[in-house]
Amino acid sequence: EAGVVQSPRYKIIEKKQPVAFWCNPISGHNTLYWYLQNLGQGPELLIRYENEEAVDDSQLPKDRFSAERLKGVDSTLKIQPAELGDSAVYLCASSLTSGSMNEQFFGPGTRLTVL
Amino acid sequence: QKEVEQNSGPLSVPEGAIASLNCTYSDRGSQSFFWYRQYSGKSPELIMFIYSNGDKEDGRFTAQLNKASQYVSLLIRDSQPSDSATYLCAVNRETGGYNKLIFGAGTRLAVHP
Numbered sequence: 431e432a433g434v435v436q437s438p439r440y441k442i443i444e445k446k447q448p449v450a451f452w453c454n455p456i457s458g459h460n461t462l463y464w465y466l467q468n469l470g471q472g473p474e475l476l477i478r479y480e481n482e483e484a485v486d487d488s489q490l491p492k493d494r495f496s497a498e499r500l501k502g503v504d505s506t507l508k509i510q511p512a513e514l515g516d517s518a519v520y521l522c523a524s525s526l527t528s529g530s531m532n533e534q535f536f537g538p539g540t541r542l543t544v545l
Numbered sequence: 546q547k548e549v550e551q552n553s554g555p556l557s558v559p560e561g562a563i564a565s566l567n568c569t570y571s572d573r574g575s576q577s578f579f580w581y582r583q584y585s586g587k588s589p590e591l592i593m594f595i596y597s598n599g600d601k602e603d604g605r606f607t608a609q610l611n612k613a614s615q616y617v618s619l620l621i622r623d624s625q626p627s628d629s630a631t632y633l634c635a636v637n638r639e640t641g642g643y644n645k646l647i648f649g650a651g652t653r654l655a656v657h658p
């Protein structure tokens with residue numbers, strides 16, 4: 431069974447440029463998460479989807495970040511415009527449901543560098 | 546105070562020893578607790594989770610939970626150099642009917658031959 435797929439793996443852009451990340455969760459997983467991980471820190475949730483509905487986006491900086499999961503399968507996270515402080519690893523994860531015991535499976539992440 | 550606190554380490558142990566990783570949390574209502582391992586440059590992977598007070602064993606790993614003290618730990622027996630990684634403690638918090646994982650910053654473990 432394929433794991434969570436993310437692309438690109440690495441991205442280098444100049445500040446003020448737009449950038450987009452793509453995630454394909456494990457087949458059959460209804461819940462999809464986008465996390466941000468800074469160096470030396472744990473992942474921080476940006477947004478969670480239950481199928482195509484964003485049910486927790488309280489930590490998403492909505493002035494520059496947007497996300498979508500139109501058909502309830504793959505998802506795109508966008509930053510426009512990017513700032514220097516956005517340099518981090520963006521992790522996508524998925525789980526069967528959002529129950530308290532549900533294991534979240536993480537993708538390999540996209541390492542973003544903003545110059 | 547951070548919601549989930551871990552000693553950043555590095556925790557250095559010799560091969561074959563027991564590594565003890567600790568985590569405290571602030572939300573008394575938290576019900577489930579997870580330990581993830583993250584190798585350098587890789588994504589987190591689940592080792593085990595626990596939700597009842599006491600010990601839970603899985604192979605060389607034992608998770609311990611004490612809800613009264615708001616403390617959860619991970620013991621790794623017979624530590625191997627391949628166990629060298631960052632161990633992330635995550636606590637489940639229920640928000641608005643949904644569950645959210647809050648991660649600590651992780652403890653870096655170094656197992657030396």
